[in-house]
Amino acid sequence: MGLVSLFLGLVSLFSSLTVGSGIGANWGTQATHPLNPNIVVRLLRENGIQKVKLFDADYDTLRALGKSGIEVMVGIPNDMLAPLAAKMKNAEEWVSKNVSKHITTGFRYVAVGNEPFLQTYNGTFLSTTLPALQNIQSALIKAGLSNQVKVTVPMNADVYESANSLPSGGDFRQDIHDYMIPIVKLLSEYGSPFTVNIYPFISLYIDSNFPAEYAFFDGNASPVNDGGTYYYNMLDANLDTLVHTLQKNGFGNMPIIIGEIGWPTDGDRNANVEYARRFNQGFMSRIAGALL
Numbered sequence: 001m002g003l004v005s006l007f008l009g010l011v012s013l014f015s016s017l018t019v020g021s022g023i024g025a026n027w028g029t030q031a032t033h034p035l036n037p038n039i040v041v042r043l044l045r046e047n048g049i050q051k052v053k054l055f056d057a058d059y060d061t062l063r064a065l066g067k068s069g070i071e072v073m074v075g076i077p078n079d080m081l082a083p084l085a086a087k088m089k090n091a092e093e094w095v096s097k098n099v100s101k102h103i104t105t106g107f108r109y110v111a112v113g114n115e116p117f118l119q120t121y122n123g124t125f126l127s128t129t130l131p132a133l134q135n136i137q138s139a140l141i142k143a144g145l146s147n148q149v150k151v152t153v154p155m156n157a158d159v160y161e162s163a164n165s166l167p168s169g170g171d172f173r174q175d176i177h178d179y180m181i182p183i184v185k186l187l188s189e190y191g192s193p194f195t196v197n198i199y200p201f202i203s204l205y206i207d208s209n210f211p212a213e214y215a216f217f218d219g220n221a222s223p224v225n226d227g228g229t230y231y232y233n234m235l236d237a238n239l240d241t242l243v244h245t246l247q248k249n250g251f252g253n254m255p256i257i258i259g260e261i262g263w264p265t266d267g268d269r270n271a272n273v274e275y276a277r278r279f280n281q282g283f284m285s286r287i288a289g290a291l292l
Contacts, residue, residue: 023287024051024071026260029058037064044070053154053259055114057098066104073109073152073259074098076136081113081125084132091135092142100143107149111259112136115156115197117176126179129153133183137190150192153183154259157198157238160245166226167240171248181249188251196242197260200234200279204270212270217282235261235286 025044035043041064044052053073054061065072076084076094083090099107112133116125133151140146159180162169172180187194200215213221214234223230224237231237239256246254263279264271 022050023284024053025049026053026055027061028055029061030055037061041065041068041070044068053111055111057094062098062102065106066102069106071106071108072104073111074107075111076113076132078113078116078121078125081116081128081132084112084135085128085130088135088138091132091139095136095139095143095145099140099145099149103145103148109193110136110140110149110151111195112151112153114154116153117159117179118156119158126176130179130183130186133186137186146190150190152187152192152195152257154195154197157196157242159196160242162241166224167229167231167237168226168244170241170244172245184246184249184251184254188254193255193257194242194246194251195257195259198235198238198258199261200238201263201270203234205268216278217286218278233286235283 027040027044037058037060040061045068049070051071051073052065053075055075056077057074062072062074080094084094095110099110113125113129116129133153137146137151140149140151158173159176160170160172163171171177184194186192203210204212204215211221214232217233217235219232221232223232226237226240229240231240239258242256243252246252246256261283263276265273265276
């Protein structure tokens with residue numbers, strides 16, 4: 001596999017297989033009973049969480065994280081992509097308000113959108129993601145922050161696929177291929193990572209014939225043989241599909257962040273505490289071994 005990072009969350013997870021890597025948490029602020037940000041930061045630190053991925057740029061959240069020493073990926077919601085794409089001034093104001101004002105040594109990434117090419121959005125954000133990304137990058141340069149803060153676009157794993165159902169056949173989905181290449185090119189030019197969200201649970205949810213053991217890390221699944229490389233779990237196969245996709249398009253050295261991964265505890269016949277424990281503990285062991 002290539003250079004990989006991961007974000008786990010308070011409900012889903014983040015981790016990194018690059019130098020200075022580790023496990024982190026996704027922190028969403030949309031909740032019926034939100035905790036005080038200072039309490040959340042304290043809980044994160046007490047549990048050894050050193051990285052946080054946000055879905056917006058809530059002022060109180062950023063202020064609480066400011067002196068925590070926690071590495072931060074701040075988020076731009078999809079509904080803000082259009083105004084940021086339309087005017088450079090909007091991007092400059094966003095960077096000034098949400099990055100420059102809170103800049104610390106832990107402020108590392110700006111996530112421009114969240115899974116904007118998800119097929120269920122029916123192309124809503126196809127034309128605005130790249131120009132918004134370009135304007136935010138230009139605004140970071142103008143603010144003198146582009147060396148410290150990198151842009152990225154968290155993508156769903158459905159932006160790539162495999163013609164032969166094997167990792168080696170990976171490529172960007174045909175209908176969005178021409179949208180993905182300039183985005184990846186910009187990320188590569190500025191030393192930014194490719195961020196992907198991977199949920200093996202979803203494969204099990206949408207396909208009753210999906211081999212359940214392949215979603216976990218116990219080694220009990222029948223392996224998939226790809227030219228002599230054997231895959232015993234979906235995560236490894238999915239990541240290598242992305243690695244082959246990037247290599248095929250000339251971006252083989254790009255670092256990869258897994259922005260979200262996890263398993264739900266309720267809401268589906270495969271969503272339960274035991275499966276969640278099995279997946280998350282197996283994942284943590286898998287990543288710990290990869291980081292050694």
